[in-house]
Amino acid sequence: MAQRTVAVASRVGLHARPAMLFTQAVAAAGVPVTIAKAGGAPVDASSILFVMSLGVPHGEEVTLAAEGPDADRVLDELVELLSTDLDAPETQGAPTGGAS
């Protein structure tokens, strides 16, 4: 199983817009991904409800995990996303459409 640990760069933490963009990216990746806080149980990273309820503040580390041949590529992309301030105005052009 592939794993990555990354600090959340978004100033508001993993809430609101950043949580939305992150879970949309996970859903679009097509690979089951989990997210966990240090010492916490992993939860479905494509679920905005689970991701928001982790209540991850700015600067706190989370661990992502996935399995399968694409796992490393998907995790690298997600790490890059979490290392970006998703609440910054420059990312306003990012996609916001639903998955279905």
Add this chain to the structure above:
Amino acid sequence: MTSQTLGAPAGGVLHGVGVGRRAVVGPVARVRPAPVVPADAPLVVDGATAGPAQVHAAVERAFTDVAARLREQSAGASGTVRDVLAATAQMADDAALRSQVLARVDAGEPPVGAIDGVVQMFAGMFEQAGGYLAERVTDLRSVRDRVVARTMGLPDPGVPHLDRPSVVVARDLAPADTAALDLANVLAIVTELGGPTGHTAIIAGQLGLPCVVRVTGATDLEDGTVVAVDAAAGTVQPHPDDAVREAFERRRTAQDALAADTSPGATSDGHAVALLANIGTAADAERVGAGAEGVGLFRTEVLFLERVAAPTVEEQADAYAAALRAAAGRKVVVRTLDAGADKPLAFATQPDEENPALGVRGYRLVRSHPELLDTQLAALVRAQETTGSTPWVMAPMIATPDEARAFAARARAAGVATVGVMVEVPAAALRAREILAEVDFVSLGTNDLAQYAMATDRLRGELADLLDMWQPAVLDLVAATARAGRATRKPVGVCGESAGDPLMALALAGLGVTSLSMAAGALPAVRYALRRHTLQRCEEIADAALGARTAAEARAAALDLVDPEVRTTLAL
């Protein structure tokens, strides 16, 4: 209209927390409450109880329909409402929520019980996390109500069609409800739940609608009952008489005109008093837009809070440049890091201070962490170079002329053109002339000035009377600072809460204060109050307040001299 009102006596005034200063009279339009369905109610299709496969299909379709409808509403909305609706749509689309509900349904649980059970689990997690997440529970419950109604074939809960201008009354208003409102026909919003920082309040503020939240008994109001909603007073009065209606109508007309006015602040005889906004981020500056003549207080600590290490010079320069760009060439006064006391920082706060408000805070951090200030000044100058606009820069918590001189030397050496200091320590107010000899301007932080002058902790609610901004001793310190500004011909601004109070703003203008910086929402009322009085009348108001013996007498004496129409319009 036969049902009994339980929570409110007929005609009794209901009380809540007002958002804004507006007042309107209009008929109640109630938002349809959540469907009341027993948790074990079976799904009935064509007269027969549906089997698990049928229930599965109905629940799945309900989730899909609700998410699609919310996305549609989001696409038709704008700004905050659009984002909030998109987030709510994503909740309805949430794979975990849907699969867990369907798993329960497949196990034979009745649909409403299954939906409630899973929603309750997430709501519990959100509530436990508190703060921002606890307020998102409203969104979650709105998803639940819509899915339950759609599954069981009931009418969608939410906002009725408004065929005339109405006061929308709800237990709580989810963003999706707000988005469905026909805004042309919404006069005001009243809710029984919610808080002044919740969605309803924020969105009502964005839309400029008067709003009263936490009104006990609001949902007992009947559809069509005429109510008088006063956001300034936080009241909802059923069946107002003609006098109340007329007074409200005058206030409403006048306030419509106020909000449309964005001209520079001045007294009726043309004495300019710059009207500025307090901001914490570039986004705040964007929101203020042309409503203010600039930014009178840019609180830079927002960038530093909840961080384990100080932000780098690049990161700070970017943030400052964004704020300067958002101000679009208008004046911006930046306050250097004001940490310590009620705003502790992990990397700079002294851990063992017994009296942090009297300890190493504000500019004093230069004694232990000079690099924090130097980095910040370097970032400000870099932002100045990249944007081409030159911010004014001031330091908080200056007590002596020597501190003012040392700060000015550091700032000028870094490349800052216009240097100032905050006057919030009584010592600085008393020696304002000597302080102004060292810098280009000063800005009065009246909240801290009152705290230090009255030896009263700002966070102790039970001592609020001592912190009253009309305390004559505090007014004396403001007057002394303003006099020093007149004598040295240098600007003296006010950026504390008192600047946003229309009555106090008149007294401050009369004392000789040259700019007032406040929450953006307070600007129209202050602009209007100034416009309706001469400088001489403002000076008389200031003299009357200074001549009073107590805070209450000072305010009353000032109010006596205010134009009666202004008193009525602003409900002073």
